[in-house]
Amino acid sequence: xxxxxxxxxxxxxxxxxxxxxxxxxxxxxxxxxxxxxxxxxxxxxxxxxxxxxxxxxxxxxxxxxxxxxxxxxxxxxxxxxxxxxxxxxxxxxxxxxxxxxxxxxxxxxxxxxxxxxxxxxxxxxxxxxxxxxxxxxxxxxxxxxxxxxxxxxxxxxxxxxxxxxxxxxxxxxxxxxxxxxxxxxxxxxxxxxxxxxxxxxxxxxxxxxxxxxxxxxxxxxxxxxxxxxxxxxxxxxxxxxxxxxxxxxxxxxxxxxxxxxxxxxxxx
Numbered sequence: 001x002x003x004x005x006x007x008x009x010x011x012x013x014x015x016x017x018x019x020x021x022x023x024x025x026x027x028x029x030x031x032x033x034x035x036x037x038x039x040x041x042x043x044x045x046x047x048x049x050x051x052x053x054x055x056x057x058x059x060x061x062x063x064x065x066x067x068x069x070x071x072x073x074x075x076x077x078x079x080x081x082x083x084x085x086x087x088x089x090x091x092x093x094x095x096x097x098x099x100x101x102x103x104x105x106x107x108x109x110x111x112x113x114x115x116x117x118x119x120x121x122x123x124x125x126x127x128x129x130x131x132x133x134x135x136x137x138x139x140x141x142x143x144x145x146x147x148x149x150x151x152x153x154x155x156x157x158x159x160x161x162x163x164x165x166x167x168x169x170x171x172x173x174x175x176x177x178x179x180x181x182x183x184x185x186x187x188x189x190x191x192x193x194x195x196x197x198x199x200x201x202x203x204x205x206x207x208x209x210x211x212x213x214x215x216x217x218x219x220x221x222x223x224x225x226x227x228x229x230x231x232x233x234x235x236x237x238x239x240x241x242x243x244x245x246x247x248x249x250x251x252x253x254x255x256x257x258x259x260x261x262x263x264x265x266x267x268x
Contacts, residue, residue, distance in 0.1 A: 025038040025039060025040050025043075026040065026043060026045070029050065029053065029055070030048075033050065033052065033053045033054065034053065034054040034055075035053070035054070035055055035058055036054050036055060036056045036057055036058065036074075037056070037057040037058060038055070038058045038059070039058075039059045040058055040059060040060050040063060041059050041060070041061045041062060041063070042061070042062045042063060042064075043060065043063045043064070044063070044064040045063060045064065045065050045068055046064050046065060046066040046067055046068060046084075047066070047067050047068065048068050048069070049068075049069045050068065050069060050070055050073060051069050051070070051071045051072060051073065052071070052072045052073060053070060053073040053074070054073070054074045055070075055073060055074060055075050055078055056074050056075070056076045056077055056078070057076070057077045057078065058075075058078045058079075059078070059079045060078055060079060060080045060083055061079050061080065061081045061082065061083065062081070062082050062083060063080070063083045063084070064083075064084050065080075065083055065084060065085045065088055066084055066085070066086045066087060066088065067086070067087045067088060067089075068085070068088045068089070069088075069089045070088060070089065070090045070093050071089050071090060071091040071092060071093060072091065072092045072093060073090070073093045073094070074093075074094050075090075075093055075094060075095045075098055076094050076095065076096045076097055076098065077096075077097045077098060078095070078098045078099070079098070079099045080098060080099060080100050080103055081099050081100070081101050081102060081103065082101075082102045082103060083100070083103050083104070084103075084104045085103055085104060085105045085108050086104050086105070086106045086107060086108065087106070087107045087108060087109075088105065088108045088109070089108070089109045090108060090109065090110045090113050091109060091110065091111045091112065091113070092111070092112045092113065092114075093110065093113045093114070094113075094114045095113060095114060095115050095118050096114050096115070096116045096117055096118065097116075097117050097118060098115075098118050098119070099118075099119045100118060100119060100120050100123050101119050101120070101121045101122060101123065102121070102122050102123065103120075103123045103124070104123075104124045105123060105124060105125050105128050106124055106125070106126040106127060106128065107126070107127045107128060107129075108125070108128045108129070108130075109128075109129045110128060110129060110130045110133060111129055111130065111131050111132060111133075112131070112132040112133070112134075113130060113133050113134070114134045115133055115134055115135050115138055116134050116135065116136045116137060116138060117136070117137045117138060118135075118138045118139070119138075119139050120135075120138055120139060120140045120143050121139055121140070121141050121142060121143065122141075122142045122143060122144075123140075123143045123144070124143070124144045125143060125144060125145045125148045126144055126145075126146050126147060126148065127146070127147045127148060128145070128148045128149070129148075129149045130148060130149065130150050130153055131149050131150070131151045131152060131153070132151070132152050132153060133150060133153040133154070134153075134154050135153060135154060135155045135158050136154055136155070136156045136157055136158060137156075137157045137158060138155075138158045138159070139158070139159045140155070140158055140159060140160045140163055141159050141160070141161045141162060141163070142161070142162045142163065143160075143163050143164075144163075144164045145163060145164060145165045145168050146164055146165070146166045146167060146168065147166075147167045147168060148165075148168045148169070149168070149169045150165075150168055150169060150170045150173055151169055151170070151171045151172055151173070152171070152172040152173065152174075153170070153173050153174070154173070154174040155173065155174065155175045155178045156174055156175065156176045156177060156178060157176070157177050157178065158175075158178050158179070159178075159179045160175070160178050160179055160180045160183055161179055161180070161181055161182055161183070162181075162182045162183065162184075163180070163183045163184070164183075164184045165183060165184060165185050165186075165188045166184055166185075166186045166187060166188065167186070167187045167188060168185075168188045168189070169188070169189045170185075170188055170189060170190045170193050171189055171190070171191045171192060171193070172191070172192045172193065173190065173193045173194070174193075174194045175193065175194060175195045175198050176194055176195070176196045176197060176198065177196070177197045177198060178195075178198045178199070179198075179199045180195075180198050180199055180200050180203055181199050181200065181201040181202055181203065181219075182201075182202045182203065183200070183203045183204070184203075184204045185203060185204060185205045185206075185208045186204055186205075186206045186207065186208065187206065187207045187208060188205075188208050188209070189208070189209045190205075190208060190209060190210050190213050191209055191210075191211045191212060191213070192211070192212045192213065193210070193213045193214070194213075194214045195213060195214060195215050195218050196214055196215070196216045196217055196218065197216070197217045197218060198215075198218045198219070199218075199219045200215075200218050200219060200220050200223050201219050201220070201221045201222055201223065201240065202221070202222045202223060203220075203223045203224070204223075204224045205223065205224060205225045205226075205228045206224060206226050206227060206228070207226070207227040207228060208225075208228045208229075209228075209229050210225075210228050210229060210230050210231075210233050211229055211230075211231045211232055211233070212231070212232040212233065212234075213230070213233045213234075214233070214234045215233065215234060215235040215236075215238045216234055216235070216236050216237055216238065217236075217237045217238065217239070218235070218238045218239075219238075219239050219240055220235070220238050220239065220240045220241040220245070221239070221240030221241075222240070222245075223240075223241075223245060224245065225245055225246060225248070225249040226248045226249065227248060227249065228249045228250075229249075229250060229251075229266055230246075230249055230250065230251040230255050230263060231250070231251050231252040231254065231255060231266055232251075232252060232254040232255060233251060233255050233256070234255075234256045235255075235256055235257050235258055236256045236258060237258060238258050239258075241257075241258060241259075241261065242261075243261050243262070246261060246262070246263045249263060249264070250263060250264045250265060250266035250267070251263040251264070251265065251266065252265055252266060253265075
């Protein structure tokens, strides 16, 4: 019994100490806007304004950050696993090499955010605004971008396997040499997108808009283009593309296809 009571006391003291440490870190961040390397695990910071804050290397794992303002903040190398960033504002924030695995960024505003070499596995970007986002060399496997605005975003050399881009806006997106096998582009808009040398095996482009998209040297084995608009698309030297994959797609006189393949002309 005495041992049980002692264990309970130790646990209580540990929790109290952790809470006190967290409060000190939050106070430091609130007062100075700087808390690099701070331990803020599980912190509740929703609705706070930390524009231009310095949080490099901070631990924000499992934190509640709903509608927080972190625009232009330095979040490089932060650990934000499983954090709730729903409707957060991270315009031009620097998240390079951060860990955002399983984070919730639904409806977040992340225009021009730097997400290069960031761990975004299974992260939720449903309806997020990430126009001009920089995702180069990021690990984005199994992430969710349904209805997201990714206009002019750069995914070059990123791991984007099994990602859901359903109904997303990827106009002007750059996906050169990206690993996009098994990605879902159902009804997505990829007008003027650049997909040169991308791995698109088994990707689903059901009713996608691919006007003027560039697929030069892309890998397209078993990719589905049912109902897709390939007007002006360039598939020169793409590998793995077969006639059967184009039977229910359409294009125009400017569509470039490999190996003497043909495509029906789109009707208004």
